[in-house]
Amino acid sequence: MRYEGTVIRPPSEAYSLIVQVTIGCSHNKCTFCGTFKNEKFRFRALEEVMEDLRWARAYYRMAERIFLADADVLVLKTDYLVKLLDNIHALFPECNRVSSYATAQDVLRKTPEDLALLKARGLGMLYLGAETGNREILKSVRKGSTREELIEAVHKIGTAGMRSSVTFISGLGGRNMWREHAVDTGTIISEMEPDYASLLTLIVDPCAPLSEDVKNGTFVPLTPEEVLEETKLLVETIHVKKRCVFRSNHASNYLPLRGTLPEDKDALLRQIASAGVLRPERYRML
Numbered sequence: 001m002r003y004e005g006t007v008i009r010p011p012s013e014a015y016s017l018i019v020q021v022t023i024g025c026s027h028n029k030c031t032f033c034g035t036f037k038n039e040k041f042r043f044r045a046l047e048e049v050m051e052d053l054r055w056a057r058a059y060y061r062m063a064e065r066i067f068l069a070d071a072d073v074l075v076l077k078t079d080y081l082v083k084l085l086d087n088i089h090a091l092f093p094e095c096n097r098v099s100s101y102a103t104a105q106d107v108l109r110k111t112p113e114d115l116a117l118l119k120a121r122g123l124g125m126l127y128l129g130a131e132t133g134n135r136e137i138l139k140s141v142r143k144g145s146t147r148e149e150l151i152e153a154v155h156k157i158g159t160a161g162m163r164s165s166v167t168f169i170s171g172l173g174g175r176n177m178w179r180e181h182a183v184d185t186g187t188i189i190s191e192m193e194p195d196y197a198s199l200l201t202l203i204v205d206p207c208a209p210l211s212e213d214v215k216n217g218t219f220v221p222l223t224p225e226e227v228l229e230e231t232k233l234l235v236e237t238i239h240v241k242k243r244c245v246f247r248s249n250h251a252s253n254y255l256p257l258r259g260t261l262p263e264d265k266d267a268l269l270r271q272i273a274s275a276g277v278l279r280p281e282r283y284r285m286l
Contacts, residue, residue: 001052005039007069010127010165011250013099016065017056017092021049021084025071027103029142032131032172034207036071043076050087057091066098074106074126078114085121099125104145104153115160125163125195128153132172133188134180141172141210147188154192163195170227170234170248171202175220182230186237193240199248199257201227203286224254224278231255232272235265251285254278 003020024039056063066088073081088098100123107115107126130150131143138147145153150166157164166189173181189197202221204211213219222230231248238246240261246268249256255275259268 001056005070006035008035008071009067009069010101010167012165013065013067016067016099017060017063018067018069019049019052019056020044020069021073021100022070022076026075027072027105027144029144030131031141031209031213032169032202032204034205034211037207043080046080046083049084053088053091062094063092064094064096066092066095068098068100071101072103072106073100074102074110078110078117081118081123082121085118085123089122095122097124098122099127102126102128102153102157104128104130104149107153107156108149110156112156112160115156115162119161123162125165126157127165127167128157129167130188130192131167131169132181133168133184133186134173134177135184137173137177137181137184147184151188151191154194158193158195164192165196165198166192166194167198167200169200169202170231170253171222175222175226178222178226178230179233182233183237186234189244190237190239193242194244196245196247197238197261198246198250199231199234199253200250201248201252201254201284203252203284205286227254228272228275228278231257232269235268235272238262238265251283254284 004023007020009018022043024036024041026041028036132138133147135147154164154166168185204214210219238261244261246259246261249258255278257268
């Protein structure tokens with residue numbers, strides 16, 4: 001496989017075949033992210049991607065899951081994606097799930113018919129980084145999506161029959177707005193009702209613009225104990241009726257949490273309240 005620059009994937013795609021379809025991120029303005037700051041966004045020619053897939057077919061005996069990288073493959077035209085998905089399933093008939101990252105803008109630009117077509121061709125899950133439910137924080141970190149757009153995008157994914165996995169970042173409000181971040185993130189999860197909701201914990205990348213705010217004191221990161229307090233309030237605020245798998249077991253998290261809402265809510269809160277030894281800073285990673 002040919003990879004260019006930094007290739008990222010969700011933790012749950014660790015055993016998937018990773019196929020790089022786009023290079024970088026079309027938005028690339030989020031202040032907390034330094035991943036693609038030195039990369040110019042572009043997409044690869046379909047035939048070039050197909051060459052990689054044919055090589056993978058010759059090398060891998062089984063590829064039951066395929067993840068399309070990089071940051072927002074759904075920005076590509078529907079015709080391109082349909083051809084890609086058709087070729088994937090011709091080459092890998094055993095593949096039972098194709099997934100990719102998407103932004104709220106990507107999803108909202110697609111028509112319901114586009115999304116339904118992509119689902120029919122095998123695109124089964126979209127990963128969306130919402131980061132927070134707080135309107136002020138969304139603006140300050142230059143996310144490029146409003147709270148309302150994020151909610152609408154997740155609902156649109158569900159209407160198309162795809163599963164949604166939405167990521168949020170503990171500590172993104174800093175010490176000044178931890179409470180607002182917790183409450184508004186809990187309520188946006190309640191309104192979205194995604195299939196999966198995941199918490200990462202903020203690690204300030206030296207390449208990210210947010211690192212300058214930390215240096216000059218305008219952004220104060222939370223301590224591990226403050227992150228737990230924020231997480232407790234966030235979980236308390238979630239009120240979903242539809243089944244939602246909740247995770248905070250990323251390498252960046254101080255305390256791994258795993259449960260299904262709403263039934264495991266009390267158990268998650270007890271686990272937070274009784275937390276003992278937290279993951280040391282030296283073992284945390286992006």
